[in-house]
Amino acid sequence: MSIQGTLSSWEKLLDTARKHTSARRIKRPGQSPSTAPIPSSLHKLPPNTAPPVLLYRDTNSWCPFCERVWFALEEKEIPFETEFIDLSNKPKWYTDLVPTTLVPAAKIEGKLVYESKDILLALEERFSTPSLLPENPEENAVARQWVEEAETNGFRDIAYKFLRETPTDAHELANLQAEFETKLDELEQALGKYPGSYFLSSFSLVDIMYSPHLDRLAANLPVYRGYHIKGNPRFSRINAWFEALNQRPAYHRVKSDHITNNLLLRRRWGVEPIGNPLPLDPADSEKIQFRAEAAERLSDNREVAIADILKNSGVQALAVDGNISAVQEAVEFHLRLLADYLINGNGASLPGGRTGGKDSLDPTIAAVGAITLAYVRNRICAPRDMSAGAATAFRAAADKVLASVY
Ligand SMILES: N[C@@H](CCC(=O)N[C@@H](CS)C(=O)NCC(=O)O)C(=O)O
Missing domain, CATH: 1.20.1050.10 (Glutathione S-transferase Yfyf (Class Pi); Chain A, domain 2)
Incomplete structure (x- = not known):
């Protein structure tokens, strides 16, 4: 199998995406999650100063109780650091530290507090403005x-x-x-x-x-x-x-999108769907800042995404004569197509002939593309990987590109 046709380079895509979104995350090489959001108030800290709050939360950002604390920290513009706890394999230091062994927990100026409600009240006590409790x-x-x-x-x-x-x-x-x-x-x-x-x-x-x-x-x-x-x-x-x-901007930073929630319930609790997901919000799918954020995330974190797809999507079964690098090339190509569509494809038709014209469409490349797009569509998780708005734009674009594969 071979891929012809030209698409923008990853560098160009990343550069263009960054011009249209201010959203940035830090990379966590070799760790899970592979990226983490940057608290919006971190820049307020003088250089070389530790943030006053350390939040312990779950690696996948699914925990609704952790979301409460994060929401308050963002609303109150408190600079904080995050330590991710793998709930399927909690480190001993954490279970020794926190009596309930649950997340969230926080250290507020070094003092341990746990239980989301108690953390929220302790934050109010220590950081009184803006207040999230009425004055009256x-x-x-x-x-x-x-x-x-x-x-x-x-x-x-x-x-x-x-x-x-x-x-x-x-x-x-x-x-x-x-x-x-x-x-x-x-x-x-x-x-x-x-x-x-x-x-x-x-509020x-x-x-x-x-x-x-x-x-x-x-x-x-x-x-x-x-x-x-x-x-x-x-x-x-x-x-x-x-x-x-x-x-509320803080809400947009911390909330999940509904597809992440749907997938989590099925995977985690094995509940069987009987109805349809709420439709992807077209307003979010079309907003340039969300499309750019999704493209920025994909371009910036592509190596992790490609490795994940090769390892976990089943796509390696399509390798002809054990030629994994050809599969990898097709995965990479379809991700680039997706990033390109997020940036350039709003309302426009998808680039024709991306595999050398419809007549010469290589079905194996198309199959790798279909798996890649279906996998990443359901793999991304908001707000772990990107904001809920960006995740919505990402899924809508993946659907659109998928529809053009065959
Ligand atoms: N009442 C607690 C509930 C916290 C909670 O249930 N956290 C879950 C994650 S959503 C947890 O830590 N689960 C890990 C476990 O049960 O071992 C609070 O409000 O903080």
Whole structure:
């Protein structure tokens, strides 16, 4: 098999992508995850100064409790460092350090705090501005109570029971749904207590407590239960609350995209899909900064991506006479095609003849391309690898390029 045709070089693609996005991550050679986000306030630290907060979180950035703490750190613009903990193989120093052995944990100026709620409250205590608790004493008391109750009011247990449990019959499923809806009704009512779209009269820790869970539920219930929170008129305040969150830059840094959530649920808990994923948001897919961020990530981290595809996608089975380097070349070519499409292909048709013209399309190269694109489409994980908006643009572009392979 051979590849003809010309495409921009990786260097050119990376250079162009970087002109259209300010998003950058640090590389972590040989480690997992292979890149990490740079906290938006790190630059505020004087040179050679250790950040005041060290956050211990999960390697895949799936943990909703870690997301809460990250969200608050970004909202409060606190410079911090991250230490990733592999939950499938927790290091002994970590289980010795943290009594619950769970993530998140944090060191705030050297002092260990664990349990997401307690970390959030400790951050408020130490870094009082901008405050994520209301000034008004009465509202402040309500906020603290709601933060406590978010952990103990049964919302999370009931929600995940509805999402993940295998009911014996339709009647049991209907009961789980009804129980869940009662809990959502309570949130809907709570959202009506103060003016504005948030739980209190301004954005607060209460919003942070609920957002990672409500996001995961809104993404997964349509797929695994055929149940919709988004667009459901019964929960108009919850929908307005999602809209309000969407206006916050910190939320965009920390949130996941719905496909990451869908894939995680199936892989981690083996839940069987019964409905369709929410459609990829066309607004995000077309935004130049998200397309550029996705192309930047792919171009900058291509070596890791290629090695991962060769090792784990099954593509090596297509090597003719053991010629892995030809497979590698075809993988690399299709990734470059994807990066090029992200940068140059918005609205335009895909470059024809990329393998030497339709008539001479080499089916083995096309097969390698199809596997490559399908694999990376589902392999990327937001916000571990890129922001949720960039992941959406990435998946939409992979679909588009895939559709042109044969
Ligand atoms: N109540 C804890 C829950 C934390 C939690 O459940 N973390 C999970 C990850 S999402 C964990 O560390 N799991 C590892 C384990 O169970 O060993 C909090 O709010 O921080």
